[in-house]
Amino acid sequence: MEVSRIRALRGPNLWSRHTSIEAIVACAEAERSIDQLPGFEARLRALFPAIGALHPEGGGAVALAHVLQAAALALQAQAGCPVSFARTTATVDPGVYQVVVEYSEEAVGRQAFEDAQRLIAAALGQGGFDADEAIAQLQSLYEDERLGPSTGAIVEAAAARGIPWRRLTRGSLVQFGWGSRQRRIQAAEIDTTSAVAESIGQDKDLSKRLLHAAGVPVPRGRPVESVDEAWQVALEVGLPVVVKPQDGNQGKGVTVNIVDRAGLEEAYRSAAEYGTVMVERYLPGHDFRLLVVGDQLVAAARRDPPQVLGDGQHTVRELVEQVNQDPRRGEGHATALTKIRLDDIAVARLAAQNLTPESVPAKGQRVILRNNANLSTGGSATDVTDDVHPEVAARAVAAAQMVGLHICGVDMVAQTVLRPLEEQSGGIVEVNAAPGLRMHLAPSYGKPRNVGQAIVERLFAHGQDGRIPVVAVTGTNGKTTVTRLIAHLFTAHGLRVGMTNTDGVYVDGRQIDSGDCSGPRSARNVLLHPEVDAAVFETARGGILREGLGFDRCQVAVVTNIGAGDHLGLNYITTVEDLAVLKRVIVQNVAPTGYAVLNAADPIVAAMAAACPSQVIYFASDRHHPVMATHRAQGKRTVYVDGDSIVAAEGSWRETIHLRDVPITRNGRIGFQVENVMAAVAAAWGAGLPWQTIRRGLSGFVNDTDNAPGRFNLMDYRGATVIADYGHNADAMRALVSAIDALPTRRRSVVISGAGDRRDEDLRVQTEILGDAFDDVILYQDAAQRGRDDGEVIALLREGLAGAQRTHHIEEVRGEFLAIDKALARLEPGDLCLVLVDQVEEALAHLAQRIQEANA
Numbered sequence: 001m002e003v004s005r006i007r008a009l010r011g012p013n014l015w016s017r018h019t020s021i022e023a024i025v026a027c028a029e030a031e032r033s034i035d036q037l038p039g040f041e042a043r044l045r046a047l048f049p050a051i052g053a054l055h056p057e058g059g060g061a062v063a064l065a066h067v068l069q070a071a072a073l074a075l076q077a078q079a080g081c082p083v084s085f086a087r088t089t090a091t092v093d094p095g096v097y098q099v100v101v102e103y104s105e106e107a108v109g110r111q112a113f114e115d116a117q118r119l120i121a122a123a124l125g126q127g128g129f130d131a132d133e134a135i136a137q138l139q140s141l142y143e144d145e146r147l148g149p150s151t152g153a154i155v156e157a158a159a160a161r162g163i164p165w166r167r168l169t170r171g172s173l174v175q176f177g178w179g180s181r182q183r184r185i186q187a188a189e190i191d192t193t194s195a196v197a198e199s200i201g202q203d204k205d206l207s208k209r210l211l212h213a214a215g216v217p218v219p220r221g222r223p224v225e226s227v228d229e230a231w232q233v234a235l236e237v238g239l240p241v242v243v244k245p246q247d248g249n250q251g252k253g254v255t256v257n258i259v260d261r262a263g264l265e266e267a268y269r270s271a272a273e274y275g276t277v278m279v280e281r282y283l284p285g286h287d288f289r290l291l292v293v294g295d296q297l298v299a300a301a302r303r304d305p306p307q308v309l310g311d312g313q314h315t316v317r318e319l320v321e322q323v324n325q326d327p328r329r330g331e332g333h334a335t336a337l338t339k340i341r342l343d344d345i346a347v348a349r350l351a352a353q354n355l356t357p358e359s360v361p362a363k364g365q366r367v368i369l370r371n372n373a374n375l376s377t378g379g380s381a382t383d384v385t386d387d388v389h390p391e392v393a394a395r396a397v398a399a400a401q402m403v404g405l406h407i408c409g410v411d412m413v414a415q416t417v418l419r420p421l422e423e424q425s426g427g428i429v430e431v432n433a434a435p436g437l438r439m440h441l442a443p444s445y446g447k448p449r450n451v452g453q454a455i456v457e458r459l460f461a462h463g464q465d466g467r468i469p470v471v472a473v474t475g476t477n478g479k480t481t482v483t484r485l486i487a488h489l490f491t492a493h494g495l496r497v498g499m500t501n502t503d504g505v506y507v508d509g510r511q512i513d514s515g516d517c518s519g520p521r522s523a524r525n526v527l528l529h530p531e532v533d534a535a536v537f538e539t540a541r542g543g544i545l546r547e548g549l550g551f552d553r554c555q556v557a558v559v560t561n562i563g564a565g566d567h568l569g570l571n572y573i574t575t576v577e578d579l580a581v582l583k584r585v586i587v588q589n590v591a592p593t594g595y596a597v598l599n600a601a602d603p604i605v606a607a608m609a610a611a612c613p614s615q616v617i618y619f620a621s622d623r624h625h626p627v628m629a630t631h632r633a634q635g636k637r638t639v640y641v642d643g644d645s646i647v648a649a650e651g652s653w654r655e656t657i658h659l660r661d662v663p664i665t666r667n668g669r670i671g672f673q674v675e676n677v678m679a680a681v682a683a684a685w686g687a688g689l690p691w692q693t694i695r696r697g698l699s700g701f702v703n704d705t706d707n708a709p710g711r712f713n714l715m716d717y718r719g720a721t722v723i724a725d726y727g728h729n730a731d732a733m734r735a736l737v738s739a740i741d742a743l744p745t746r747r748r749s750v751v752i753s754g755a756g757d758r759r760d761e762d763l764r765v766q767t768e769i770l771g772d773a774f775d776d777v778i779l780y781q782d783a784a785q786r787g788r789d790d791g792e793v794i795a796l797l798r799e800g801l802a803g804a805q806r807t808h809h810i811e812e813v814r815g816e817f818l819a820i821d822k823a824l825a826r827l828e829p830g831d832l833c834l835v836l837v838d839q840v841e842e843a844l845a846h847l848a849q850r851i852q853e854a855n856a
Helices: 040-047 064-078 106-123 131-145 149-160 195-202 204-213 227-237 261-272 316-324 344-351 390-403 451-459 479-492 520-528 541-547 576-583 603-611 626-633 671-686 691-699 730-741 760-771 792-800 816-825 840-855
Strands: 002-009 020-026 086-090 096-102 165-167 173-176 183-186 221-224 241-245 255-258 277-281 286-293 296-304 307-309 366-368 380-383 407-414 427-433 470-474 497-501 504-507 510-514 534-538 554-559 590-599 615-620 638-642 645-650 653-658 713-717 720-725 748-752 776-780 809-813 832-836
Touching: 002 106, 002 541, 020 064, 020 106, 040 106, 064 086, 064 096, 064 106, 064 131, 096 106, 106 131, 149 165, 149 173, 149 451, 165 520, 183 451, 195 204, 195 390, 195 427, 204 221, 204 277, 204 390, 204 427, 221 227, 227 241, 227 261, 227 277, 241 261, 255 261, 261 277, 286 390, 286 451, 296 390, 296 451, 307 316, 390 407, 390 427, 470 479, 470 671, 479 497, 479 534, 479 554, 479 671, 479 691, 497 520, 504 520, 520 534, 520 541, 541 576, 554 671, 576 603, 590 603, 590 671, 603 615, 615 626, 615 671, 626 638, 638 671, 645 671, 653 691, 671 691, 671 730, 713 840, 720 730, 720 840, 730 760, 730 832, 748 760, 748 816, 760 776, 760 792, 776 792, 776 816, 792 809, 809 816, 816 832, 816 840
Parallel strands: 470 534, 470 554, 497 534, 554 590, 590 615, 615 638, 720 832, 748 776, 748 832, 776 809
Antiparallel strands: 002 020, 020 096, 086 096, 165 173, 173 183, 221 277, 241 255, 241 277, 286 296, 286 407, 296 380, 307 366, 407 427, 497 504, 504 510, 638 645, 645 653, 713 720
16 A cells, blocks of 8 residues: 555645545555455454444445545544544546545644554554554644644634634634734734733732722732842731742742741742742632633632542542542643642642651541642632622722733632622732633533633624635636636725735735745735735635635635636546536535626536535526526526626616726627626625626726736737737637637737646647637747656647648747747738737736837
């Protein structure tokens, strides 16, 4: 078994909406059915009993590829990953399969794939495999990679509201929403919280002084610089006291209830490891954490220090081990509770109770193992949200607002939350930025609180989902022009538009990246940009195959057409039907309130309507086409041509746009541009743009090298017409010939090359079409042959011209620019030359220079 081309599909893809690992797996003949491998399944199940059933979808023999799928999924499931989807599909190559397995964390999914291969090798007698060890390592990796409980709770609450999110780092920095509507969090801290507020929260002395100024009860005390000064302050405020770092978090270096100098000296040394030391009056009572979001108290918990209860039989060490067996306890912050540690601090706390780790406490004796009650040191929490007195809640909110924290963990010491602080000599001892949420999400005792929802409501008002309009465009021909035209219409509406296409990435009219940017990475970059109000993405087949979509769903999906010449034969996309299944991915991921814009005249595209989870707008020149007529009769949206106008219809309502007001169509003579305009109009309609804006936008879109480079750009060269276009398949050639037939010309010439990654027949058919429409053909070799031998592509193009009815002059030239110069030199007034460009920007610049020289 050979595994190759392992990919991470990070968005909705050909197989599902799940993030998945995809691999090509080649199985030798004997590996295509495990029945031909004696004893294999028995050894496999002995090594990994949890692998489950091995039943291929649709039945048939179980190949090693199916075993790989089942093992990679089961290993992740055993490690605690929430995964359920997997699929293995046979390709057209005998014994070669595509294996797809869902992952929740990419690193875990990749590791599970590797472990599954090792498992299969071991079952084949090639090495060993320890399933328990592999699962333990996957669990550890999953804990390291996944979001912590605080960030995870906020993300879950956002996802429940349909708010898109993206993790920006391996840590807890997360973006919610897109473009100009985005918000960001880092753990339980939001983007509008200032660094000033955060620094105040970290400075315990400053925050305490500010709280005192706001009328919030706080313990007396101040920072100190020596043990002697610490003892002096302790005597001033009155014993017992608390010693802690001025700049601390998670209870590090905190010692409470100090009653003598010896204890203070030890506490000072512990706190000094973390910076400046503070001494303040110890407040008797319980430790409470109050969570404030905005101007509301949303949760409260009583925190108890880590402790064990004696039974008269077991030592303290054994009791701690028993408590740590609780599945809720783990290392770090990933679990609801943290394991109790018997470290030096715990041993010192035991000594204060005349105990050691080997002591056997009496039955019922409560043994405290820490002075502080932080969950990160093994403490527990009890929810008391419903018991908080309104005055206590008001003091907590005042404390958070005085410091300037939008999400604030207020630490309070008091006998109870049932009475005001002033009545019980209680006080607020700290305020914390980015507070941990797990004590509220999964308290040791009491009712869990959905604090993630409260934080999301602070970020996004009711009814907001952080989304901007997103339009995805795919197809064989016209998609770049349609993409640019839709972006132009959004711009006409006053929106700052992010656009990706095969020419680059554009934000608000400025190009920020160049090259073919029609993939998911470019789309994600646009959605990250804070100045984007709407996004239009050309969505190419390669990006969908390579990584899936760069977004979870779109408001409008446009499919212009599906042709046979678009990279067929690559990556197991061998038929037009295969290509349609791939390109309809954008249709399958239209928002519930969105639209799919489909070409009714293309039966393969029209059939995609069945996969759309929302509504469909059909477009076609012929309004009497059966698909159009049926859709219109049902009162649904259609866009068609009626005489010299484009008409948008829904039920009895009509909107008309005269083609004479749409320059790109040349009064309707350029048929494929009329098709492109209909698609763009339907998309703008589906996105909710007003018709006045659509009309204004169409009238201002000129098909020049700035608006649509390489898309039927017309130029004048000494009285002759030169057209530059990036057409590169049979359908494009037919559309170009049809458009040129509508233009008055004398003698026609064409400059053409071909991409080496096309099939032989796809290259031949292009010149078969052009040979019947042009008098002269100049062939040139592409800059990149893409795996072809020197001269091979030109030879195939020449073969296509063998039966040409019109072409009588064929010439071969080395180099695109030389071919252009040769064609221009032959032009006379009234002639027409079609230049099918390869290097779009460079070729257009070369043409512009030659035209400028001719007009000088």
